[in-house]
Amino acid sequence: MIQVTALSKKFRLYRKASDRLREILFRRAFHTEYQALANINFTVQDGETLGIIGQNGAGKSTLLKLLTGVLLPDAGQIAINGRITGLLELGTGFNMEMSGLDNIYTNGMLLGMSRTEMDAKRESITGFSELGHFVHEPIKTYSSGMVMRLAFSIAIHAEPKCFVVDEALSVGDAHFQQKCMTRIREFRQQGGSIIFVSHDMNAIKVLCDKAILLDHGVLIEEGDPEYVVNAYNYLVARLNDQENRLHLIDSDQHDYGTLAARIEEVSVVGEDSQSSVVSAGETTVIRIMIHAQQDIDEATVGILIRNRYGQDIFGTNSYHLKQPLALHAGQRYALRYTLPMNVGSGKYSITVALHSGPTHVADCYHWRDHVAAFEVAGTRGDVFTGLCKLYPSFTMTLV
């Protein structure tokens, strides 16, 4: 168990490092202070994974450095019953001239392993790294992927009580990443804890048991990852509001039509998250505001969801749903599509079209590509892989 109590860290900012010595000599302050962390409290149980989120400069890295003992706190305690190893120090002290095998020893000892421990684990580390005969070659002949694989293999064999992971588990190819994830899962099952910092909200939701949100060195939310991620999104949205509006008038957008009726605003909001980051399976509302310039008897409004590769994932329109719209000149209408967002994790864009008949080919009033965006992170209900959820049933019979 890791228990952090009333942890505070202040950085003194000096113009020159030597000002610190002048301070002692002249007994006068030559610095400005910066409160990196203030009164942080949390606990991580054995086998638990804690996610730390926050914007740049929120104090995440400082917290990790305090946890690993690289920096010393001004106040507060960190109680850990065992070794804490960072996956942020991958490959520290690697000597490029020396073989992979020699570096396993050096790096392993830096991570706190003894010589006998290294002798016992050497085989296992080289095996895990899949370097083959390359392990006898100097590291300078390795590709960067191979160096990372070796570094990760050593770190994961350090058997600490707690791993501290900063972003990037993006080591090597998909096959190696899967191996790492399997290994990390085993580590958790054996009671190891993980402290995980990431900007990837999906990873936070998927990997963590709980999360904390830091803002300017203060812990402002703590609890269930989905709840904390939503709090983070709200925090970011509030700060980025002005920028977002600018994005809407982006010149790259495909935006055209006769403008007999206009699409004015489109938003995507998860029913529970109240933000544009939703869980797979969450009921999501796509809200479209239109403004009619002329009378139109039978208008159609369509939506198209595309993934980040631009692939069409799903599209429909009010014609197919058998709900023709009658619009009157000068009126504004609010339209809502409500749907369970049963698509895989990732970023999506929404295209909205306003036209007559089944397609926009005949009479296109207004077409707006990428008018809104949303992200699917984490899964609600049964886990699935792939682009969409298909609700299978499953039976087994004895034959």
Next chain:
Amino acid sequence: MNPALLLNFTKQELVDRYSGSILGAAWTLILPLVNILIFIFVFSNLMGSRLPGSSSTYSYSIYLIAGMIPWIAFSNTVTRSAFTFSGQSHIIKKIRISLPHLPLYIVLSESIIFLISLLFFLLFLAMTDNLPGTSIVILPFIFITQQIFAYALGFLFAIFDVFIKDIREFVGVIFQIWFWLTPIVYVPDILPTYAHYWLSYNPAYIFIKAYHELFAFGNPLNTQSLMILVVIAHLLLALAYLTFKKLEKDIRDFL
């Protein structure tokens, strides 16, 4: 820091530094050997230097080497320890490591180079029938005291080096001057009388003189002045440690 890590750092210093080269770790032996051979050849055979009042061919070379090897160990230990914090910042920034222990690998590797040099020196003394006899048992005591002094000084410089980049150049200059202020190349007799007074305040001369007495003159040692050095070394060690305790948080922040 566990002893295995310390030994591993030392091995990196002595052996791994030459990895990739053909002779490899043999360089660790070759460099001190060449040093000693040059001193013998140039001063005894080529220049024919003698100690005042001595007719022995090798007397000056022995005097020079007896002072030179410990001085090199002392000076290298201090000047190289002085960069351990800023030089190893890539490790200190990422891994929890005990800072006071870190310069020890420099102390250890320089001590090993000293031992290698000493071995060659003793070999030369044996061949020319100049071995010092049983009084040599005092040698480890002189050397250990000297290295405690060197470590304390290096540790102190390493702390200041984090805050003042000029320390690097400063230490280099200080040791250049200190070398010539200490009778290693010359004998103290050539100094004017007022300089003799100041010489008694040079802590390096305490141990250099001890080596001279042991190897070059065969005189009994002045244990009293050696005791003064022991006290100086430990006082400096205490000062370095207290300074470190006061500044550790800042050192880690600044690196």
